[in-house]
Amino acid sequence: MPKHARPRVVMMADGKRVDGGPTEDCLGTDHGNGVTLEASILNRYDRFSLYNSPYPAHDEGCAIDLYPSDDGDVAPAPAPVSGTVLETKTVRAPPKPYAPEHDHLLLIECSAPASIAGLVARILHVDPVVEPGETVTIGDPLGTLVHAGFFAPWVDDHLHVGFRRPEQNHHRAVGSLPVELAVDVRPLAWDGCGTVVETGETYAVLDSPAHPNPGEFAGIAADGGGVLDGGLAHYDGGGLLGGGDSADGPMAVALNGERIGTATGRTVAWDDVVVTANGEPITGISLFCARDADFGAKLVCPERSLECGQDVQVRVRTGSEEMESALE
Incomplete structure (x- = not known):
């Protein structure tokens, strides 16, 4: 799926930029x-x-x-x-x-x-x-x-x-x-599977990963440690919180064994990847930190109709993998 282009909208307040523009x-x-x-x-x-x-x-x-x-x-x-x-x-x-x-x-x-x-x-x-x-x-x-x-x-x-x-x-x-x-965010392992418990016109929320201790902040874990933050991969990049800045330069970031990007410090540039739900491409995964009991993976999927109670397997594939799959 194509990434969302960066908005460059100029909002004016007394002639001064409020959003967008260099x-x-x-x-x-x-x-x-x-x-x-x-x-x-x-x-x-x-x-x-x-x-x-x-x-x-x-x-x-x-x-x-x-x-x-x-x-x-x-x-x-x-x-x-x-x-x-x-x-x-x-x-x-x-x-x-x-x-x-x-x-x-x-x-x-x-x-x-x-x-x-x-x-x-x-x-x-x-x-x-x-x-x-x-x-x-x-x-x-x-x-x-x-x-x-x-x-x-x-x-x-x-x-x-x-x-x-x-x-x-x-x-x-x-x-x-x-x-x-100045808070610790608990990394939650997630195998990409879950059941839909909430839907909207453009998204679906899964029951997994479940929050183990509501009241404390948690988020979806990267394979090597730390919590992922950002729009994977519908925005240009994201973050890796609590994963430890790499003193030796950029390092690879992965989710469920699939490389998803490169971290420089805590900032991640996503690779050319496609998120799929039950084998079909969706816009992406909304990644954030939460302390409420309703936490679960949020799938951004305006092009798909997922229903409550439906079992879903989410996978991140490289752009080349997705192209090869489409040609099969």
Whole structure:
């Protein structure tokens, strides 16, 4: 299946870029120069991802998507930081039939936790109820989540969060500091098999791998250790969290004995691979970290109709293998 082309949509807010277009790169490739998100922040959310996005703001893990639990019809948006609201902006979003016309940008000068004090948090996908000058505390409601046109149809509502120094441009899509995680994420072995327990128009969720200890973060394990993060392989790349940065240079990454990409540090460039479900190609696998009991492999499959109760075997094949299979 072809990978999704990188969006290069220019959103304007007072004449400044909000998303897309060539801008400054992610500041620093040494993860020691990044910002650390503590467990006290991450544990307020059911799921998170550094790499599961086609947007360049997530390159090198320079932004994080935080997925709150949805206990009602209106999704909450708890503040990931304490601080003072600097600015809110309503911006145009890419036109999608399932999404509103506008998204929102929220800037907060951080006062806590200490690891990010003095930085500016840049938050997207929240329709804010707070105003400039207000003080917020971690966990306070910022507003309601927006299912923005930046999302692919299979993406759940979330807060997009990045951190910048005060002197930086806070409106550009890229330029945030690399995000480090002060939580352990448990790698879950998965043999590619499972039973469908949830479906949508563009996705299906399997009952495997099951979360062994809800409340702690876990994700699908790579063969050599670490947790996979990203859109395999419908986005250009992903991440390998907790796998240990390779001091000797790039290293191969595999899933169930199949090579899927090359890791440089924690960032993975996917190989030319195709994900199949019961032998038929699908768009891919959505890989993330979760602590809720409903965790299971999420298959992105708008071209396939999978049904609840159906047994599925997922395999990752090289592009050449898939071509040979099609010619048989």
